[in-house]
Amino acid sequence: MADASYTHTPQEYDTQLGDYFALLKPRVMSLVVFTAFVGLLAAPVAVNPIVAFCAILFIAVGAGASGALNMWWDADIDGVMRRTAKRPIPSGRVPAGEALALGIALSGLSVMMLGLAANLLAAALLAFTIFFYAVIYSMWLKRSTPQNIVIGGAAGAFPPVIGWVVATGSFSIEAWLMFALIFMWTPPHFWALALFMKSDYNDADVPMLTVTHGRRATRLHILVYTILLVALAICTGFTAIGGPLYLAVAVVLNTLFLKGAIDIWRRDEAVAEADGYTVEKKVFRLSLWYLFAHFGAILLEALLRPVGLGGW
Amino acid sequence: MTLRPEHALHTRRRGRNVGVGLLLGGFVVLVLALTVAKVTSGDFELPKAEELSQ
Numbered sequence: 001m002a003d004a005s006y007t008h009t010p011q012e013y014d015t016q017l018g019d020y021f022a023l024l025k026p027r028v029m030s031l032v033v034f035t036a037f038v039g040l041l042a043a044p045v046a047v048n049p050i051v052a053f054c055a056i057l058f059i060a061v062g063a064g065a066s067g068a069l070n071m072w073w074d075a076d077i078d079g080v081m082r083r084t085a086k087r088p089i090p091s092g093r094v095p096a097g098e099a100l101a102l103g104i105a106l107s108g109l110s111v112m113m114l115g116l117a118a119n120l121l122a123a124a125l126l127a128f129t130i131f132f133y134a135v136i137y138s139m140w141l142k143r144s145t146p147q148n149i150v151i152g153g154a155a156g157a158f159p160p161v162i163g164w165v166v167a168t169g170s171f172s173i174e175a176w177l178m179f180a181l182i183f184m185w186t187p188p189h190f191w192a193l194a195l196f197m198k199s200d201y202n203d204a205d206v207p208m209l210t211v212t213h214g215r216r217a218t219r220l221h222i223l224v225y226t227i228l229l230v231a232l233a234i235c236t237g238f239t240a241i242g243g244p245l246y247l248a249v250a251v252v253l254n255t256l257f258l259k260g261a262i263d264i265w266r267r268d269e270a271v272a273e274a275d276g277y278t279v280e281k282k283v284f285r286l287s288l289w290y291l292f293a294h295f296g297a298i299l300l301e302a303l304l305r306p307v308g309l310g311g312w
Numbered sequence: 313m314t315l316r317p318e319h320a321l322h323t324r325r326r327g328r329n330v331g332v333g334l335l336l337g338g339f340v341v342l343v344l345a346l347t348v349a350k351v352t353s354g355d356f357e358l359p360k361a362e363e364l365s366q
Binding site (some may be wrong): 014016017048050051054057117118151 | 321322324327328330331332342346348349350353
């Protein structure tokens with residue numbers, strides 16, 4: 001009757017394929033796919049479409065693997081935070097050990113296959129990115145320093161560089177400019193989120209800037225990082241990956257983003273709480289469009305270049 | 313070994329098993345396509361006979 005007891009255990013739940021997929025953080029993966037794709041197409045070397053498809057796929061799988069490792073390590077705090085409590089491990093849909101196994105297996109597979117599909121430098125960079133996100137950020141920085149988001153943002157900034165290396169086999173200043181765009185964008189993006197998801201990071205005891213240095217300091221940090229980001233984003237418009245179209249997009253969005261950051265900086269907690277963090281939420285939503293539009297413009301410049309329209 | 317009726321576990325996990333099967337099949341097709349793309353590209357060279365014998 002062992003089978004019967006197995007079937008009727010009330011807590012029994014068969015992990016579905018979708019639960020494993022959710023471990024890979026599909027929304028983060030979609031950003032990785034997009035930025036890696038832009039990095040690959042912006043590079044001045046053409047890539048066979050099948051090789052390009054495989055390379056992007058394995059970069060995405062590598063990103064997913066690091067997401068699974070992150071969820072395995074952070075399952076305890078994910079269960080405490082409202083935003084993450086429904087993730088597969090804290091909600092009991094996937095056993096922690098399976099998430100670890102999936103993360104390790106997909107990491108190895110993605111690095112090996114990217115090395116075979118593209119080149120060893122791209123594979124090494126993907127391996128480093130997974131290590132950086134899973135070990136340096138998740139296991140070390142996230143719970144030890146309020147600069148967790150700043151340094152951890154580097155992990156999310158590598159995909160366009162990997163895409164570029166897939167095409168060219170080497171690094172260049174343009175690839176690092178795309179890296180810098182995401183790197184500088186990450187802190188204001190997450191700190192805006194931390195301002196209106198106020199109790200989450202407190203409850204989980206994660207040393208977010210809002211918890212360690214207070215909300216006034218966080219508002220100032222958002223403004224300072226946004227000013228640096230604006231300078232970087234506009235300057236990128238005058239490089240080989242930029243062009244008139246990119247510059248037009250950058251001017252509009254950076255004006256809006258800077259205005260949003262100034263608004264956040266000028267508000268105090270009482271006003272923000274009274275209107276339900278409207279401005280903070282608006283800037284957070286804008287930040288998503290901001291990154292998408294900048295990389296979309298870089299992509300368009302690259303696509304228009306062969307017909308003599310893109311670039312300067 | 314006698315045939316036994318299908319266990320409820322098999323029914324419940326059908327979706328997951330079919331999904332894994334499709335993923336593995338897709339991976340095989342992907343590796344095949346990648347191999348074809350690599351060997352038909354202009355810069356592909358077969359190793360020389362003396363290199364193979366070393």
